[in-house]
Amino acid sequence: MKDKDIESEAKTAQSVVKLEELVTSKAMRREYLENLVIRPNLIGKKTIGNLEIHQNGLRFKSHKGQFVDICFSNVKHCFFQACAADELIVILHFNLHQGIMLGNKKVNDVQFYKESGIAAEDINFKGGRHKLSDMDELQQEEVERQNRKRLNTKFL
Numbered sequence: 001m002k003d004k005d006i007e008s009e010a011k012t013a014q015s016v017v018k019l020e021e022l023v024t025s026k027a028m029r030r031e032y033l034e035n036l037v038i039r040p041n042l043i044g045k046k047t048i049g050n051l052e053i054h055q056n057g058l059r060f061k062s063h064k065g066q067f068v069d070i071c072f073s074n075v076k077h078c079f080f081q082a083c084a085a086d087e088l089i090v091i092l093h094f095n096l097h098q099g100i101m102l103g104n105k106k107v108n109d110v111q112f113y114k115e116s117g118i119a120a121e122d123i124n125f126k127g128g129r130h131k132l133s134d135m136d137e138l139q140q141e142e143v144e145r146q147n148r149k150r151l152n153t154k155f156l
Contacts, residue, residue, distance in 0.1 A: 022069040023055040033154060039111040042066050042103050051092075051112055060112065070110065074098055080155065083116045083148045090114050090155050114155075116148045 032052040041047045049062035057071035077095040091113045099106040
């Protein structure tokens with residue numbers, strides 16, 4: 001890295017205000033959402049993990065062992081976007097009073113989302129794919145609707 005990059009990272013890290021610590025709950029049964037993606041990414045492309053709720057905030061634990069803590073006192077706004085018929089993802093968006101460090105960046109907005117289904121199917125697939133009958137398509141659509149409803153309920 002260049003000296004300028006190191007200096008700018010150090011300056012950004014110094015500008016982050018020390019926030020209160022997350023008080024983890026020791027309950028036997030914790031509420032959490034599985035296999036969510038965090039935006040902006042911590043490292044690499046997609047960072048997938050679980051979002052747990054605790055006494056005074058949320059903790060995102062990635063499958064690679066990294067974690068991000070968000071205290072409720074630091075949340076300015078929280079938005080929930082349900083998965084509608086034409087949407088493919090469910091989103092929880094947090095706008096923060098004070099920025100937190102994610103990787104090397106200071107961010108004021110953090111999103112957690114989960115895809116509810118397959119984004120696209122390859123209709124030009126030349127393999128041994130069989131044509132679905134009308135009943136199969138109706139059953140598949142019903143399963144997708146139930147999955148979206150279950151995911152919306154769990155997020156809410």
